[in-house]
Amino acid sequence: MKTKTFKMPVLFILGIGLFFYSCTSSDDNSNNSTTSSTPTPVQTHGALMVDGNQILNENGATVSFAGNSLFWSNTGWGGEYFYNASVIDWLHSDWNTTIVRAAMGVEESGGYLEDSSNKQKVKTVVDAAINKGLYVIIDWHTSHAEDYETQAIQFFEEMATLYGDYDNVIYEIYNEPLQISWDNIIKPYAESVISAIRAIDSDNLIIVGTPSWSQDVDIASNNPITGYSNIAYTLHFYAGTHKQSLRDKAQTALNNGIALMVTEWGTVNADGDGPVDYDEVAEWMDFLCANSISHCNWAINDKDEGASALLPGSSTTGNWTVSDLSPSGILVKDIVENWNSDCN
Ligand code: MG
Numbered sequence: 001m002k003t004k005t006f007k008m009p010v011l012f013i014l015g016i017g018l019f020f021y022s023c024t025s026s027d028d029n030s031n032n033s034t035t036s037s038t039p040t041p042v043q044t045h046g047a048l049m050v051d052g053n054q055i056l057n058e059n060g061a062t063v064s065f066a067g068n069s070l071f072w073s074n075t076g077w078g079g080e081y082f083y084n085a086s087v088i089d090w091l092h093s094d095w096n097t098t099i100v101r102a103a104m105g106v107e108e109s110g111g112y113l114e115d116s117s118n119k120q121k122v123k124t125v126v127d128a129a130i131n132k133g134l135y136v137i138i139d140w141h142t143s144h145a146e147d148y149e150t151q152a153i154q155f156f157e158e159m160a161t162l163y164g165d166y167d168n169v170i171y172e173i174y175n176e177p178l179q180i181s182w183d184n185i186i187k188p189y190a191e192s193v194i195s196a197i198r199a200i201d202s203d204n205l206i207i208v209g210t211p212s213w214s215q216d217v218d219i220a221s222n223n224p225i226t227g228y229s230n231i232a233y234t235l236h237f238y239a240g241t242h243k244q245s246l247r248d249k250a251q252t253a254l255n256n257g258i259a260l261m262v263t264e265w266g267t268v269n270a271d272g273d274g275p276v277d278y279d280e281v282a283e284w285m286d287f288l289c290a291n292s293i294s295h296c297n298w299a300i301n302d303k304d305e306g307a308s309a310l311l312p313g314s315s316t317t318g319n320w321t322v323s324d325l326s327p328s329g330i331l332v333k334d335i336v337e338n339w340n341s342d343c344n
Contacts, residue, residue, distance in 0.1 A: 040133020041065065041098040047167040048135070048205050050230045053254045054292060055205070055261065058167075065135055065294040066339030067091070067099035068309070068332070069264050070125065071301035072141060073118045074110035079103075079301040081316040083121035085128035087300065090318025092132045096337040099135040101263055101296040102126065103175070106142035106151075113151060123162070130168050137207070137263055137296065138163075139172040145209070146180075146189045153196040164201025171197055172263050174209035176236060182211050182219045194228050207261050209234045214264075215242065218249040221256035232259040235293070238307075239280040241270035247287050254291060262288060262295035267328040268306035272298070275306060276327045285335060289343040297332045309333075 046058030057063045068091055071079025083102065091097035102125040104118050105111035112118040122138060129136035138159050140152055156171055163169040173193045177186050190208045197206060206228075210220045214236040225231050235250055250260060265284070267276040288295055302310040309329030314320055325333060 041135060042133040042168050047203060048170070048230070049203070050205070050232055050259045053257050053259050055232060055259050055294065062292040063344055064288065064292045064339070065099040066336045066343075067097040067101070067134070067296050068095070068300045068336065069101035069137075069139075069296040069298045070103055071299040071303065071308075072103055072105040072108075073112075073121045074105035074108060075115045075117065076110045077105070078303055079299065080110075080118075080121055082300050083125050084317060085124065085131070086317035086319075088125060088128035088134070089132060090320070091300070092134060094318070094320075094337075095333050096340065097134065098340070099137065099294060099296060100125065100129050101137040101139050101172070103139045103141040103264075103299075106140060106148060107144060108142075111142075112155070113148065119155070119158075122159075126163060126169065130163075130166055134168065135170060135294075136168050137170045137172050139175055139263065141175045143176050143178050143213070145174040145177070146185050149189055149192055152189075152193050156193055156197050157200060160197045160200035160204075164197075164204060167204070170205045170207060170261075172207040172209075172234065173197075175234075175264070176213040177209050177211050179212050182216065183223055186211060187220075187223065187225060190225060194225065194231065198228055203230055205230050205232060205261075207232050207234050207263055213270075215246055215249065217253035217258070217260060218256070221253040221258045224256075224258050232261050234264075235260045235262050236264045237262065237284060238266040238268060238270040238272075239284055240266075240268045240274050240277040243280055243283070247284070250287070250291075260291075260293050262293055264298045265295055266298045266307040267331055272307040273305045276331055278331065281331065281335075297328075297336070 054062050073080050102122040104122050107113050126136050210217045214234040217233050217235050220233050267281050268274045301308045302312050302314045304312045314324040
Protein backbone atom coordinates (compact mmCIF):
# COMPACT_ATOMS: atom_id res chain seq x y z
CA MET A 1 0.00 0.00 0.00
CA LYS A 2 1.13 3.51 -0.69
CA THR A 3 1.77 6.02 2.03
CA LYS A 4 -0.64 8.89 2.23
CA THR A 5 1.77 11.30 3.92
CA PHE A 6 3.82 12.68 1.05
CA LYS A 7 5.58 15.93 1.84
CA MET A 8 5.18 18.84 -0.58
CA PRO A 9 8.56 18.59 -2.36
CA VAL A 10 7.96 14.91 -2.95
CA LEU A 11 4.56 15.66 -4.39
CA PHE A 12 6.05 18.36 -6.59
CA ILE A 13 8.74 16.07 -7.94
CA LEU A 14 6.21 13.31 -8.45
CA GLY A 15 3.96 15.70 -10.31
CA ILE A 16 6.74 16.82 -12.64
CA GLY A 17 7.74 13.20 -13.16
CA LEU A 18 4.22 12.11 -13.92
CA PHE A 19 3.78 15.00 -16.32
CA PHE A 20 6.82 14.02 -18.34
CA TYR A 21 5.95 10.35 -18.09
CA SER A 22 2.48 10.92 -19.44
CA CYS A 23 3.86 13.07 -22.25
CA THR A 24 6.59 10.72 -23.33
CA SER A 25 5.77 7.19 -22.33
CA SER A 26 5.02 4.73 -25.07
CA ASP A 27 5.19 1.83 -22.64
CA ASP A 28 1.45 1.57 -22.43
CA ASN A 29 0.99 -1.97 -21.25
CA SER A 30 -2.13 -1.53 -19.23
CA ASN A 31 -3.77 1.82 -19.32
CA ASN A 32 -5.17 1.51 -22.74
CA SER A 33 -6.14 3.97 -25.36
CA THR A 34 -9.33 5.90 -25.29
CA THR A 35 -10.49 8.96 -27.12
CA SER A 36 -12.37 10.18 -24.07
CA SER A 37 -10.73 12.23 -21.35
CA THR A 38 -12.51 10.17 -18.70
CA PRO A 39 -10.06 7.71 -17.19
CA THR A 40 -10.82 4.13 -18.05
CA PRO A 41 -11.49 1.59 -15.28
CA VAL A 42 -8.00 0.19 -15.67
CA GLN A 43 -6.44 3.66 -15.71
CA THR A 44 -8.29 4.37 -12.47
CA HIS A 45 -7.71 1.09 -10.67
CA GLY A 46 -4.70 -0.56 -12.29
CA ALA A 47 -3.47 -3.97 -11.23
CA LEU A 48 -5.91 -5.79 -8.98
CA MET A 49 -4.63 -7.65 -5.95
CA VAL A 50 -6.03 -9.95 -3.34
CA ASP A 51 -5.63 -8.99 0.30
CA GLY A 52 -7.37 -11.39 2.66
CA ASN A 53 -10.97 -11.71 1.56
CA GLN A 54 -10.92 -8.56 -0.57
CA ILE A 55 -9.84 -7.64 -4.08
CA LEU A 56 -8.15 -4.27 -4.01
CA ASN A 57 -7.12 -1.81 -6.67
CA GLU A 58 -3.52 -0.72 -7.09
CA ASN A 59 -4.00 1.99 -4.48
CA GLY A 60 -5.06 -0.55 -1.89
CA ALA A 61 -8.72 0.48 -1.98
CA THR A 62 -11.58 -1.99 -2.10
CA VAL A 63 -13.43 -1.85 -5.38
CA SER A 64 -16.01 -3.89 -7.22
CA PHE A 65 -16.79 -4.04 -10.90
CA ALA A 66 -20.06 -4.78 -12.68
CA GLY A 67 -20.36 -6.10 -16.17
CA ASN A 68 -21.29 -8.84 -18.54
CA SER A 69 -20.38 -12.35 -19.50
CA LEU A 70 -20.63 -13.36 -23.09
CA PHE A 71 -22.33 -16.70 -23.85
CA TRP A 72 -20.40 -19.87 -24.70
CA SER A 73 -18.01 -19.16 -27.57
CA ASN A 74 -18.70 -22.54 -29.20
CA THR A 75 -18.99 -22.43 -32.96
CA GLY A 76 -22.57 -22.98 -34.07
CA TRP A 77 -24.19 -22.17 -30.73
CA GLY A 78 -25.13 -18.58 -31.62
CA GLY A 79 -23.41 -16.72 -28.80
CA GLU A 80 -20.15 -16.63 -30.73
CA TYR A 81 -21.45 -13.84 -32.98
CA PHE A 82 -21.24 -11.44 -30.04
CA TYR A 83 -17.48 -11.95 -29.69
CA ASN A 84 -16.56 -8.74 -31.47
CA ALA A 85 -15.14 -5.32 -30.63
CA SER A 86 -18.38 -3.50 -31.46
CA VAL A 87 -20.21 -5.35 -28.70
CA ILE A 88 -17.50 -4.60 -26.16
CA ASP A 89 -17.39 -0.94 -27.23
CA TRP A 90 -21.17 -0.70 -26.87
CA LEU A 91 -21.20 -2.29 -23.42
CA HIS A 92 -18.53 0.18 -22.41
CA SER A 93 -20.20 3.27 -23.81
CA ASP A 94 -23.91 2.50 -23.30
CA TRP A 95 -23.94 0.19 -20.27
CA ASN A 96 -20.97 1.66 -18.39
CA THR A 97 -19.65 -1.88 -18.16
CA THR A 98 -16.26 -2.11 -16.46
CA ILE A 99 -15.63 -5.86 -16.73
CA VAL A 100 -16.44 -8.41 -19.42
CA ARG A 101 -15.98 -12.17 -19.60
CA ALA A 102 -15.09 -14.32 -22.58
CA ALA A 103 -16.54 -17.78 -21.87
CA MET A 104 -14.54 -20.12 -24.06
CA GLY A 105 -16.23 -23.48 -24.47
CA VAL A 106 -13.73 -26.31 -24.19
CA GLU A 107 -14.74 -29.91 -24.88
CA GLU A 108 -18.33 -29.66 -26.06
CA SER A 109 -19.31 -29.45 -29.72
CA GLY A 110 -17.80 -26.49 -31.49
CA GLY A 111 -15.50 -25.82 -28.54
CA TYR A 112 -11.82 -25.03 -28.38
CA LEU A 113 -10.58 -28.62 -28.43
CA GLU A 114 -12.15 -29.31 -31.82
CA ASP A 115 -12.15 -25.78 -33.17
CA SER A 116 -9.20 -23.60 -32.27
CA SER A 117 -10.95 -20.54 -33.72
CA ASN A 118 -12.51 -20.22 -30.27
CA LYS A 119 -9.17 -18.89 -29.08
CA GLN A 120 -9.27 -16.15 -31.69
CA LYS A 121 -12.77 -15.17 -30.52
CA VAL A 122 -11.43 -14.80 -27.00
CA LYS A 123 -8.48 -12.73 -28.20
CA THR A 124 -10.81 -10.45 -30.14
CA VAL A 125 -12.75 -9.75 -26.94
CA VAL A 126 -9.63 -9.34 -24.80
CA ASP A 127 -8.05 -6.95 -27.30
CA ALA A 128 -11.28 -4.91 -27.46
CA ALA A 129 -11.47 -4.75 -23.67
CA ILE A 130 -7.85 -3.64 -23.43
CA ASN A 131 -8.53 -0.98 -26.05
CA LYS A 132 -11.33 0.43 -23.90
CA GLY A 133 -9.51 0.00 -20.61
CA LEU A 134 -11.93 -2.58 -19.23
CA TYR A 135 -11.14 -5.59 -17.09
CA VAL A 136 -11.61 -8.86 -18.94
CA ILE A 137 -11.93 -12.43 -17.74
CA ILE A 138 -10.54 -15.27 -19.83
CA ASP A 139 -12.77 -18.16 -18.81
CA TRP A 140 -12.00 -21.85 -19.42
CA HIS A 141 -15.70 -22.62 -19.70
CA THR A 142 -16.12 -26.27 -18.81
CA SER A 143 -17.36 -28.52 -16.05
CA HIS A 144 -14.65 -31.12 -16.67
CA ALA A 145 -11.43 -29.12 -16.59
CA GLU A 146 -9.52 -31.81 -14.72
CA ASP A 147 -9.87 -34.02 -17.81
CA TYR A 148 -8.11 -31.42 -19.96
CA GLU A 149 -5.40 -30.13 -17.68
CA THR A 150 -2.65 -30.38 -20.30
CA GLN A 151 -4.70 -28.35 -22.74
CA ALA A 152 -5.61 -25.82 -20.05
CA ILE A 153 -1.98 -25.30 -19.15
CA GLN A 154 -1.02 -24.84 -22.78
CA PHE A 155 -3.85 -22.37 -23.34
CA PHE A 156 -3.21 -20.29 -20.24
CA GLU A 157 0.54 -20.24 -20.87
CA GLU A 158 -0.23 -18.70 -24.24
CA MET A 159 -2.67 -16.20 -22.71
CA ALA A 160 -0.19 -15.28 -19.96
CA THR A 161 2.53 -14.73 -22.55
CA LEU A 162 0.26 -12.53 -24.66
CA TYR A 163 -1.53 -10.65 -21.90
CA GLY A 164 0.34 -11.07 -18.61
CA ASP A 165 1.61 -7.50 -18.73
CA TYR A 166 -1.89 -6.05 -19.10
CA ASP A 167 -3.57 -5.14 -15.83
CA ASN A 168 -6.90 -5.71 -17.59
CA VAL A 169 -6.64 -9.46 -17.75
CA ILE A 170 -8.02 -11.98 -15.25
CA TYR A 171 -7.66 -15.74 -15.69
CA GLU A 172 -10.61 -17.95 -14.78
CA ILE A 173 -9.23 -21.46 -14.95
CA TYR A 174 -12.30 -23.60 -14.26
CA ASN A 175 -15.82 -22.32 -14.84
CA GLU A 176 -18.06 -24.75 -12.94
CA PRO A 177 -16.76 -27.98 -11.44
CA LEU A 178 -19.46 -30.56 -10.80
CA GLN A 179 -20.00 -32.15 -7.40
CA ILE A 180 -16.43 -33.39 -7.13
CA SER A 181 -13.74 -33.18 -4.50
CA TRP A 182 -12.13 -29.83 -3.88
CA ASP A 183 -9.24 -31.35 -1.97
CA ASN A 184 -8.44 -34.19 -4.37
CA ILE A 185 -9.46 -32.99 -7.81
CA ILE A 186 -10.14 -29.28 -8.18
CA LYS A 187 -7.38 -27.93 -5.96
CA PRO A 188 -4.62 -30.09 -7.52
CA TYR A 189 -5.80 -29.10 -11.00
CA ALA A 190 -5.83 -25.45 -10.00
CA GLU A 191 -2.35 -25.62 -8.50
CA SER A 192 -0.97 -27.11 -11.72
CA VAL A 193 -2.52 -24.41 -13.90
CA ILE A 194 -1.65 -21.62 -11.47
CA SER A 195 1.95 -22.78 -11.35
CA ALA A 196 2.16 -22.63 -15.14
CA ILE A 197 0.61 -19.17 -15.29
CA ARG A 198 2.79 -17.81 -12.49
CA ALA A 199 5.93 -18.98 -14.27
CA ILE A 200 5.05 -16.42 -16.94
CA ASP A 201 2.85 -13.85 -15.22
CA SER A 202 3.66 -13.23 -11.58
CA ASP A 203 0.70 -11.15 -10.59
CA ASN A 204 -2.54 -11.01 -12.59
CA LEU A 205 -5.64 -12.20 -10.76
CA ILE A 206 -6.47 -15.91 -11.09
CA ILE A 207 -9.99 -17.09 -10.25
CA VAL A 208 -10.53 -20.71 -9.23
CA GLY A 209 -13.83 -22.57 -9.64
CA THR A 210 -15.39 -24.31 -6.66
CA PRO A 211 -17.45 -27.52 -6.25
CA SER A 212 -21.13 -27.79 -7.18
CA TRP A 213 -21.13 -25.38 -10.13
CA SER A 214 -19.02 -22.86 -8.22
CA GLN A 215 -21.29 -22.65 -5.23
CA ASP A 216 -19.26 -24.45 -2.55
CA VAL A 217 -16.93 -21.58 -1.84
CA ASP A 218 -17.14 -22.52 1.84
CA ILE A 219 -15.53 -25.88 1.09
CA ALA A 220 -12.70 -24.21 -0.81
CA SER A 221 -12.24 -21.80 2.08
CA ASN A 222 -11.52 -24.71 4.43
CA ASN A 223 -8.47 -25.65 2.37
CA PRO A 224 -7.44 -22.64 0.31
CA ILE A 225 -4.60 -22.51 -2.18
CA THR A 226 -1.44 -21.21 -0.57
CA GLY A 227 1.94 -20.30 -1.96
CA TYR A 228 0.62 -18.00 -4.68
CA SER A 229 -0.59 -14.43 -4.52
CA ASN A 230 -3.69 -12.91 -6.10
CA ILE A 231 -5.85 -16.00 -6.06
CA ALA A 232 -9.63 -15.60 -5.70
CA TYR A 233 -12.50 -18.05 -5.89
CA THR A 234 -15.56 -18.31 -8.09
CA LEU A 235 -19.07 -17.87 -6.77
CA HIS A 236 -21.96 -18.38 -9.21
CA PHE A 237 -25.64 -17.86 -8.52
CA TYR A 238 -28.94 -17.74 -10.35
CA ALA A 239 -31.33 -15.61 -8.36
CA GLY A 240 -34.44 -17.65 -9.11
CA THR A 241 -32.83 -20.75 -7.57
CA HIS A 242 -30.04 -19.68 -5.22
CA LYS A 243 -30.98 -17.54 -2.28
CA GLN A 244 -30.01 -16.90 1.33
CA SER A 245 -28.50 -20.34 1.89
CA LEU A 246 -25.96 -19.66 -0.85
CA ARG A 247 -25.23 -16.20 0.52
CA ASP A 248 -24.60 -17.91 3.86
CA LYS A 249 -22.00 -20.15 2.20
CA ALA A 250 -20.40 -17.10 0.62
CA GLN A 251 -20.34 -15.37 3.99
CA THR A 252 -18.66 -18.42 5.53
CA ALA A 253 -16.01 -18.32 2.82
CA LEU A 254 -15.41 -14.62 3.38
CA ASN A 255 -15.22 -15.18 7.12
CA ASN A 256 -12.63 -17.88 6.48
CA GLY A 257 -10.58 -15.32 4.59
CA ILE A 258 -10.84 -16.06 0.89
CA ALA A 259 -11.71 -13.48 -1.78
CA LEU A 260 -14.63 -14.09 -4.12
CA MET A 261 -15.60 -13.03 -7.60
CA VAL A 262 -18.98 -13.66 -9.18
CA THR A 263 -17.79 -14.34 -12.71
CA GLU A 264 -21.29 -15.43 -13.70
CA TRP A 265 -24.75 -14.81 -12.31
CA GLY A 266 -28.27 -14.85 -13.65
CA THR A 267 -31.49 -13.08 -12.81
CA VAL A 268 -33.48 -16.26 -13.53
CA ASN A 269 -33.42 -19.96 -12.64
CA ALA A 270 -30.27 -22.07 -12.56
CA ASP A 271 -31.16 -23.66 -15.89
CA GLY A 272 -30.83 -20.24 -17.49
CA ASP A 273 -34.53 -19.85 -18.07
CA GLY A 274 -37.66 -18.72 -16.27
CA PRO A 275 -38.72 -15.27 -15.10
CA VAL A 276 -36.57 -12.60 -13.51
CA ASP A 277 -36.57 -12.85 -9.71
CA TYR A 278 -36.44 -9.13 -8.95
CA ASP A 279 -36.54 -9.39 -5.16
CA GLU A 280 -33.77 -11.94 -4.99
CA VAL A 281 -31.59 -10.05 -7.46
CA ALA A 282 -31.90 -7.04 -5.15
CA GLU A 283 -30.86 -9.16 -2.17
CA TRP A 284 -27.85 -10.43 -4.07
CA MET A 285 -26.77 -7.00 -5.26
CA ASP A 286 -26.92 -5.68 -1.70
CA PHE A 287 -24.73 -8.58 -0.61
CA LEU A 288 -22.21 -8.08 -3.44
CA CYS A 289 -22.02 -4.36 -2.85
CA ALA A 290 -21.64 -4.74 0.92
CA ASN A 291 -18.76 -7.14 0.38
CA SER A 292 -17.16 -5.40 -2.64
CA ILE A 293 -17.59 -8.42 -4.88
CA SER A 294 -17.34 -7.95 -8.64
CA HIS A 295 -19.84 -9.63 -10.94
CA CYS A 296 -20.59 -10.46 -14.56
CA ASN A 297 -24.12 -11.20 -15.70
CA TRP A 298 -24.92 -14.21 -17.88
CA ALA A 299 -25.28 -13.47 -20.72
CA ILE A 300 -24.89 -11.14 -23.66
CA ASN A 301 -26.71 -13.29 -26.17
CA ASP A 302 -30.02 -13.38 -28.02
CA LYS A 303 -30.93 -17.01 -27.40
CA ASP A 304 -34.61 -17.42 -26.56
CA GLU A 305 -34.20 -18.04 -22.83
CA GLY A 306 -34.67 -15.98 -19.69
CA ALA A 307 -31.00 -15.35 -18.93
CA SER A 308 -30.27 -13.75 -22.31
CA ALA A 309 -29.92 -9.99 -22.06
CA LEU A 310 -31.12 -9.59 -25.63
CA LEU A 311 -34.26 -10.61 -27.42
CA PRO A 312 -33.93 -13.02 -30.37
CA GLY A 313 -32.69 -11.36 -33.54
CA SER A 314 -30.96 -8.43 -31.83
CA SER A 315 -27.97 -6.91 -33.53
CA THR A 316 -24.72 -8.78 -32.94
CA THR A 317 -22.76 -5.52 -32.95
CA GLY A 318 -24.40 -3.50 -30.18
CA ASN A 319 -26.45 -0.33 -30.76
CA TRP A 320 -29.30 -1.95 -28.86
CA THR A 321 -32.32 0.06 -27.83
CA VAL A 322 -34.50 -0.83 -24.87
CA SER A 323 -36.79 -2.73 -27.23
CA ASP A 324 -33.92 -5.12 -27.95
CA LEU A 325 -33.44 -5.97 -24.28
CA SER A 326 -35.13 -8.84 -22.47
CA PRO A 327 -36.61 -8.27 -19.00
CA SER A 328 -33.33 -9.60 -17.65
CA GLY A 329 -31.34 -7.29 -19.92
CA ILE A 330 -33.32 -4.25 -18.80
CA LEU A 331 -32.72 -5.01 -15.14
CA VAL A 332 -29.05 -5.88 -15.61
CA LYS A 333 -28.33 -2.77 -17.65
CA ASP A 334 -29.79 -0.66 -14.85
CA ILE A 335 -27.61 -2.45 -12.28
CA VAL A 336 -24.43 -2.33 -14.34
CA GLU A 337 -24.64 1.24 -15.53
CA ASN A 338 -25.28 2.57 -12.02
CA TRP A 339 -22.98 0.23 -10.09
CA ASN A 340 -20.12 2.63 -9.70
CA SER A 341 -22.25 5.44 -8.30
CA ASP A 342 -24.56 3.17 -6.28
CA CYS A 343 -21.88 0.99 -4.80
CA ASN A 344 -18.28 2.16 -5.09
MG1 MG B 1 1.10 -9.52 -14.87
